[in-house]
Amino acid sequence: MARASGTGKPSVLARRHFRLAVPPVSGVLRPRLVAVCAALTAAAFLVFCWGVSIGEVPIGPVDVMKALAGQGDPGTLLVVRELRLPRAVVGLLAGAALAVSGALFQTMTRNPLASPDMIGLTAGAGTAVVAGIVLGWDGGPGAQALGLLGALATAVLVYALAWRRGTTGYRIVLVGIGLSWICTSATDFLLARGGRFQAQAALGWLVGNLNGRSAADAVPLAAAVAVLVPAALVLGRLLRTLQLGDDVAAALGTRVQPVRLALMLTGVGLVAFATAAAGPIAFVALAAPQIAQRLAGAAHPPLVASALAGALVVLSGDLAARTLISGTELPVGVVTGVLGAPVLLWLLIRANRAGSGG
Amino acid sequence: MLLLASLAAVLLVLCLLSIALGARGVPLDQVLRALSGHADSRLVENIVWTVRVPRTALGLAAGAALGLAGALMQALTRNPLADPGVLGVSAGAAFAIVFSVAVLGLGSLYGYVWFAFAGALAAGVLVFFLGRLGRSGLTPVKLALAGIAVTSLLTSLTSAVVLTNPDALNRYRFWNAGSLADQTGATVLRVLPFVAAGALLALACAPALNSLALGDDVAASLGRRLGLVRLQGVAAVTLLTGATVSVIGPVVFLGLVIPHAARVLAQRAGVGPDHRWLLPLSALLAPCLLLAADIVGRVVVRPVEIQAGVLIAFIGGPFFIAMVRRRRLAEV
Numbered sequence: 001m002a003r004a005s006g007t008g009k010p011s012v013l014a015r016r017h018f019r020l021a022v023p024p025v026s027g028v029l030r031p032r033l034v035a036v037c038a039a040l041t042a043a044a045f046l047v048f049c050w051g052v053s054i055g056e057v058p059i060g061p062v063d064v065m066k067a068l069a070g071q072g073d074p075g076t077l078l079v080v081r082e083l084r085l086p087r088a089v090v091g092l093l094a095g096a097a098l099a100v101s102g103a104l105f106q107t108m109t110r111n112p113l114a115s116p117d118m119i120g121l122t123a124g125a126g127t128a129v130v131a132g133i134v135l136g137w138d139g140g141p142g143a144q145a146l147g148l149l150g151a152l153a154t155a156v157l158v159y160a161l162a163w164r165r166g167t168t169g170y171r172i173v174l175v176g177i178g179l180s181w182i183c184t185s186a187t188d189f190l191l192a193r194g195g196r197f198q199a200q201a202a203l204g205w206l207v208g209n210l211n212g213r214s215a216a217d218a219v220p221l222a223a224a225v226a227v228l229v230p231a232a233l234v235l236g237r238l239l240r241t242l243q244l245g246d247d248v249a250a251a252l253g254t255r256v257q258p259v260r261l262a263l264m265l266t267g268v269g270l271v272a273f274a275t276a277a278a279g280p281i282a283f284v285a286l287a288a289p290q291i292a293q294r295l296a297g298a299a300h301p302p303l304v305a306s307a308l309a310g311a312l313v314v315l316s317g318d319l320a321a322r323t324l325i326s327g328t329e330l331p332v333g334v335v336t337g338v339l340g341a342p343v344l345l346w347l348l349i350r351a352n353r354a355g356s357g358g
Numbered sequence: 359m360l361l362l363a364s365l366a367a368v369l370l371v372l373c374l375l376s377i378a379l380g381a382r383g384v385p386l387d388q389v390l391r392a393l394s395g396h397a398d399s400r401l402v403e404n405i406v407w408t409v410r411v412p413r414t415a416l417g418l419a420a421g422a423a424l425g426l427a428g429a430l431m432q433a434l435t436r437n438p439l440a441d442p443g444v445l446g447v448s449a450g451a452a453f454a455i456v457f458s459v460a461v462l463g464l465g466s467l468y469g470y471v472w473f474a475f476a477g478a479l480a481a482g483v484l485v486f487f488l489g490r491l492g493r494s495g496l497t498p499v500k501l502a503l504a505g506i507a508v509t510s511l512l513t514s515l516t517s518a519v520v521l522t523n524p525d526a527l528n529r530y531r532f533w534n535a536g537s538l539a540d541q542t543g544a545t546v547l548r549v550l551p552f553v554a555a556g557a558l559l560a561l562a563c564a565p566a567l568n569s570l571a572l573g574d575d576v577a578a579s580l581g582r583r584l585g586l587v588r589l590q591g592v593a594a595v596t597l598l599t600g601a602t603v604s605v606i607g608p609v610v611f612l613g614l615v616i617p618h619a620a621r622v623l624a625q626r627a628g629v630g631p632d633h634r635w636l637l638p639l640s641a642l643l644a645p646c647l648l649l650a651a652d653i654v655g656r657v658v659v660r661p662v663e664i665q666a667g668v669l670i671a672f673i674g675g676p677f678f679i680a681m682v683r684r685r686r687l688a689e690v
Contacts, residue, residue: 185671337514352491
């Protein structure tokens, strides 16, 4: 039995993990990961309530929690449920979806830089949705479908173009960056072509925005998260063998190509629905899995903790965006972009220091 | 020599086309008469001299500047992926301009061009030092990734500034796409001195760049003062990029594609990778591409225009991907 050094007492947290075997179920329990998940959940819940409580009519946090449970006076219930809840729910779900997708891609390519926002998936979804806005069929299922198409097409292109007798993580990143540049200039063209108000709507959406989200935005995203996140969790078990390299994974009994395809589709789907609902919120998919990984002290981004970290990042980013400058509501993507870019720089510096930077 | 002459001829034809084609169809003979100072009507004279000639001149100046800046950066960093857009220099200038216009309220080119220089310089130096960290030194991939990281940071900051300021937003969306349209002759004349100074500095670097291509040690032993050459090169890149971005906005990939094309042409002409040839070739080729993109953008979807920067990204993006796909990113 492992003991915490120096104290002489057995400490729960000092042990890296427990092996639980209650036939027919067995698994590994990691106390630190569980503690991190609990802390992230608590923090996300607090920020969620805080976000719902501020607005034109401030509502106390206690009243917010009561209203969430279905109690309180009708006026408060209406404001909380109809006006503020959709925004908070979209933020929560979009953050979780982006982060899980980021964790999947980062683990699959074994490269922290190969997250969906770096390899052009969000840019592809963005171009498709902006085309929809400029052509006049914005909102609703049309935008979701367009976003999904754009992200899927970009993913296929990145993978095909980066393929040369196998792919390397860095080739995927650089090819994705080239593609995202092409998509961005297509978006620029569409923006300049559209009318002034369409352009403002599209540009506000393009940086990742939770302003004015309604239940119509939340429902498709919630459905997608409900299907795709459990799928990611199930596939995540296979991800670990995939990380050992294709040959070893095949030798261990994993069907490599189908699993990889399913993982990619899951990741692309999560990004596409999150982007269609809230815009390409910058750097959440890149930074949240890395934050979760550092907090949990794991070797690769843990999926559940990543989802919680993503939700926390988006919700607190939105809170900051609404409160930092009084009178204006910045889009949440501006805050995550300004805070997330240094994370990217730091990842890069670390990779360079370790000598693995390409 | 023949090569330079034929390129100049192509460029001349493109200039004429750029002056002759536009939203309003003006017959060629009328255009020519207006150019020689005997216009048929005030309208034609106006169209030719206040709209199309400045636009063409801007294309020439901006194209030459970006081509030179790209060639210079590829030579200085010995990196085939170097380009003012890819390495964050344009993004630095763009952020500085947006900041000075939207926050400090500067309105004239002579007000904000200095900010553009400062932004370009700061971003370039930051990218260089980020890319150089670590034992393996300045590899192409590391430098490109550092440039992209800095570009994302600056773009986020730029959109933070722009989105809080609706008027700035409306101008920004045209400028950001890289357009040659709607500039007056006066603006073009104001930016010319900076481009000319940058071009002279760049061309004066050429012999030293040839030594630098052999490696730092060899260049030093050939009597080149490396620090001085780099300083000169960085000053030239800053002047060329900052001045261009402040007028036409950040154009990505022009400086990436052109020097490679120039290298191929120089090889064909039998002069090899000699920077005394490569730099002038780039300065001639880049305006050709920029003007051609501008003309095509004016013609294909009339009456709307596709910005030249957008078309160049459509050409340059696939080129960048093809470069990345090469088995080994050979050093220049």
